[in-house]
Amino acid sequence: MRRSSTLFGHIPDECKRLGATLRFCEFKHVRREGNRLAHSLARRAILSADMDVWVESLPSDLDVVFQSDLIQ
Incomplete structure (x- = not known):
């Protein structure tokens, strides 16, 4: 099924x-949680609208999310 009718449907289509x-390439769906x-x-x-680049560390708000993902 082609998803190009959605706003970001072109991204999974291009990845595929x-x-x-x-x-060899395998895609697996991981839920947001x-x-x-x-x-x-x-x-x-x-x-x-800006392009952000982080080297060696994440912004603190994202680091908290990252640490939370590691625990689960």
């Missing part, structure tokens, strides 16, 4: 297309 060019850091980063990317 690129994955098909590799010898299973990886809150990825969800927080995606939300931040949508809300921010």
Whole structure:
């Protein structure tokens, strides 16, 4: 099923297309609750017009989420 009708549907479509060019590629769905850091980063990317780059450390609000993901 093609998701291009959604706002970000082109992203999984492109990942699948690129994955098909590799010898082995496997995609697994992880619910938001299973990886809150990825969800927080995606939300931040949508809300921010700037490009943020972090080297060696995360902003404190994201570090808290990261530490929480490690515990679970």
